[in-house]
Amino acid sequence: xxxxxxxxxxxxxxxxxxxxxxxxxxxxxxxxxxxxxxxxxxxxxxxxxxxxxxxxxxxxxxxxxxxxxxxxxxxxxxxxxxxxxxxxxxxxxxxxxxxxxxxxxxxxxxxxxxxxxxxxxxxxxxxxxxxx
Numbered sequence: 001x002x003x004x005x006x007x008x009x010x011x012x013x014x015x016x017x018x019x020x021x022x023x024x025x026x027x028x029x030x031x032x033x034x035x036x037x038x039x040x041x042x043x044x045x046x047x048x049x050x051x052x053x054x055x056x057x058x059x060x061x062x063x064x065x066x067x068x069x070x071x072x073x074x075x076x077x078x079x080x081x082x083x084x085x086x087x088x089x090x091x092x093x094x095x096x097x098x099x100x101x102x103x104x105x106x107x108x109x110x111x112x113x114x115x116x117x118x119x120x121x122x123x124x125x126x127x128x129x130x131x132x
Contacts, residue, residue, distance in 0.1 A: 044107060044110055044111070044117060048099075048103075048107060049107075049111075049117065049120055049121055049124060050124055051097035051098055051099050052097075052099070052104065052107045052108070052111065052121060052124075053121055053124035053125045053127075053128050054093075054097050054128055055093055055094050055097050055099055055104055056121075056125055056128075057125060057128040057129055057132065058090070058093040059090055059093070061132070062086055062089050062090055062093070063086075065086075066082055066083075066085070066086040069082050070082050070083065070086075
């Protein structure tokens with residue numbers, strides 16, 4: 001189960017659904033290698049990790065709503081409207097948690113590069129899923 005969740009954490013946001021605009025930045029950052037000096041301490045507070053977990057769960061809720069609609073969009077205009085709507089909802093979710101798209105992407109990278117943080121994040125994500 002943990003292996004499946006880890007795979008979801010590693011691939012879910014990277015593959016995600018194809019939103020343009022600022023969400024593309026999150027995907028690009030999530031795919032990019034983490035640039036930390038060896039042995040550098042990872043600076044992620046428990047509060048930020050909780051915000052990340054909540055945002056991650058919210059992203060996947062938004063994705064389940066919009067991905068099917070995007071797949072059947074009949075015109076580029078309809079697809080663009082749906083993408084903008086989804087981006088706005090994700091942006092609002094991040095804002096509620098005190099995060100920006102850039103910080104979310106940086107947290108995603110950091111969590112995936114640090115086994116200890118990834119385990120903590122997975123637990124928080126599972127706890128958050130259980131609440132919703």
